[in-house]
Amino acid sequence: MPCSFWLRVMAGVERFIVRLCYLLEQSERYRAIKGFFYDLLENPASRRKAVFDMAMIGLVLSSVFVLVYGVKHPLGPWAGAFEDFVVTVFILEYLLRMWVYNDSHTIILEHYERSKLLHLPFHLGPPLKEILRKKWEYMTTPLAIIDLLAILPSYRSARLLRLFLLFRLLKLFRYTRSFNDFIRALSTRRFELYALGLFMGFIIFVSSVAVYLIEGDLPGSHIHNLFDAMYWSLVTLSTVGYGDITPVSPEGRFITLVLIVSGIGVISFSTSIVVAAFSEQLSEMRRHRVFNEIEKRRDIVLVCGYGRMGEEVARDLERHKEHFAILEKDPRRAEEASRKYPLVLCADASESEVLERLGIREHAKAVLCITGDDVSNVFISLTVRHLNPDITIIARANKKESMKKLRLAGADHVVAPYQAVGIMASGYIGQPMAFEAIYGILTEGQDVTLDAVPILENSRLEGKRVGEVDFAGQHLVLFGVVTQRPMEDRRGCFALEKGCFLFHPPPDFVFQHDDILLVFGHPFSILHLKQSIEETASGP
Numbered sequence: 001m002p003c004s005f006w007l008r009v010m011a012g013v014e015r016f017i018v019r020l021c022y023l024l025e026q027s028e029r030y031r032a033i034k035g036f037f038y039d040l041l042e043n044p045a046s047r048r049k050a051v052f053d054m055a056m057i058g059l060v061l062s063s064v065f066v067l068v069y070g071v072k073h074p075l076g077p078w079a080g081a082f083e084d085f086v087v088t089v090f091i092l093e094y095l096l097r098m099w100v101y102n103d104s105h106t107i108i109l110e111h112y113e114r115s116k117l118l119h120l121p122f123h124l125g126p127p128l129k130e131i132l133r134k135k136w137e138y139m140t141t142p143l144a145i146i147d148l149l150a151i152l153p154s155y156r157s158a159r160l161l162r163l164f165l166l167f168r169l170l171k172l173f174r175y176t177r178s179f180n181d182f183i184r185a186l187s188t189r190r191f192e193l194y195a196l197g198l199f200m201g202f203i204i205f206v207s208s209v210a211v212y213l214i215e216g217d218l219p220g221s222h223i224h225n226l227f228d229a230m231y232w233s234l235v236t237l238s239t240v241g242y243g244d245i246t247p248v249s250p251e252g253r254f255i256t257l258v259l260i261v262s263g264i265g266v267i268s269f270s271t272s273i274v275v276a277a278f279s280e281q282l283s284e285m286r287r288h289r290v291f292n293e294i295e296k297r298r299d300i301v302l303v304c305g306y307g308r309m310g311e312e313v314a315r316d317l318e319r320h321k322e323h324f325a326i327l328e329k330d331p332r333r334a335e336e337a338s339r340k341y342p343l344v345l346c347a348d349a350s351e352s353e354v355l356e357r358l359g360i361r362e363h364a365k366a367v368l369c370i371t372g373d374d375v376s377n378v379f380i381s382l383t384v385r386h387l388n389p390d391i392t393i394i395a396r397a398n399k400k401e402s403m404k405k406l407r408l409a410g411a412d413h414v415v416a417p418y419q420a421v422g423i424m425a426s427g428y429i430g431q432p433m434a435f436e437a438i439y440g441i442l443t444e445g446q447d448v449t450l451d452a453v454p455i456l457e458n459s460r461l462e463g464k465r466v467g468e469v470d471f472a473g474q475h476l477v478l479f480g481v482v483t484q485r486p487m488e489d490r491r492g493c494f495a496l497e498k499g500c501f502l503f504h505p506p507p508d509f510v511f512q513h514d515d516i517l518l519v520f521g522h523p524f525s526i527l528h529l530k531q532s533i534e535e536t537a538s539g540p
Contacts, residue, residue: 053175305371385410456537467507
């Protein structure tokens with residue numbers, strides 16, 4: 001009877017825990033809370049983590065200052081309250097990091113659903129063991145051990161544990177990304193570091209034993225035990241040479257000379273390891289920096305390709321204070337761009353992984369596919385449109401037959417630079433002032449601007465031909481007209497999503513209501529034209 005009673009109790013507990021796990025799995029609020037603390041504690045791209053890290057650095061330094069100051073000076077009751085507050089924050093941080101390390105309820109549900117699928121009885125033992133193993137896996141990580149040891153100096157009953165004050169300072173490494181980059185770079189040179197450590201250990205051991213055997217029983221010797229010999233070996237090998245312990249015999253001095261030469265070799269070897277590690281990881285560290293900077297920004301423009309056109313586009317974006325990042329797969333060009341602009345990534349822009357890490361869905365507002373290869377521009381457009389259907393894509397077409405392919409690939413606007421230059425060059429004969437204005441805008445040599453002027457109904461320009469309007473007398477240059485009328489048969493006409501753009505319209509072209517003029521000129525001249533159109537227009 002008692003056995004069956006406890007079995008029913010355990011079965012009820014298991015059903016309750018499984019039901020609770022399903023509730024947590026379906027709870028949006030639970031996921032939001034856990035996501036908040038994950039961003040706060042672990043997500044390197046989160047702004048919350050940056051603020052939290054700075055606050056924790058200040059808290060750690062202030063707590064260490066109070067503890068150090070209290071060694072020689074009496075502290076008031078506030079010091080105990082402040083220490084209790086600091087320890088409480090450390091404990092909460094430790095528990096929260098353990099909580100967000102993994103999803104325990106997911107483990108229970110996986111075991112429960114597997115047992116139901118195989119028609120086996122469900123027991124809490126196996127999932128609980130896996131949960132404990134996961135938590136132990138976190139607790140044994142170096143940073144988690146430092147977090148735990150940083151709490152111990154607060155316990156007054158364990159006076160020796162106050163020596164662990166050092167670990168409270170080591171806790172600062174958790175909040176500094178540069179330290180993590182340093183460890184990541186050195187981890188690529190494990191074999192060389194292990195070899196260096198073995199060599200140093202062998203040299204120190206041999207020299208310590210040798211100098212102890214020679215100097216240990218000599219009168220006037222400073223080496224009285226093996227620890228003194230090891231201390232002398234380490235100080236000499238590091239080329240520090242305090243001078244508090246020096247050999248007095250010729251044999252001991254000869255060992256010192258050998259040890260000094262070995263120390264120079266050890267320092268040179270260790271320096272070369274660190275330099276080589278950082279040289280290999282420099283590009284990867286730069287990639288991480290670019291990703292992190294982009295994740296902090298919104299409405300960024302991705303410039304794919306850094307050739308002659310990419311250089312001009314980047315210069316113009318910088319002049320207009322737009323946030324942009326350059327993607328170039330050629331290392332030479334990427335290095336050239338990185339010397340001028342901060343956000344440059346040597347990567348293939350057609351790779352989905354690269355675009356997703358750059359936040360193509362959340363952070364980018366437009367993508368410029370301006371490489372010198374039409375095939376690459378098509379692939380980039382396809383990938384970007386697949387990842388973000390709503391983003392604006394502007395693509396470069398080096399060949400006329402590629403324009404249709406780029407539009408089918410998802411490009412919103414296609415630019416054919418060679419075709420446009422050819423049309424503009426042929427139009428130069430008819431109106432050279434337009435090109436002088438364009439050159440002035442591009443070189444910023446003249447105070448002119450390009451603006452759109454709509455033709456309002458019943459305004460003074462409606463129904464007039466281009467040749468009848470004295471644009472030159474108003475110090476304006478007509479660059480083109482955006483119209484809703486079909487103009488495919490006219491030379492210099494480019495199809496748009498709505499209507500078409502007619503470059504350098506002929507003198508017999510008639511302005512109609514809803515046409516949009518693109519004019520070059522001084523800002524006040526354009527403003528005067530707009531005002532005259534509005535004053536002569538009559539509403540419905």
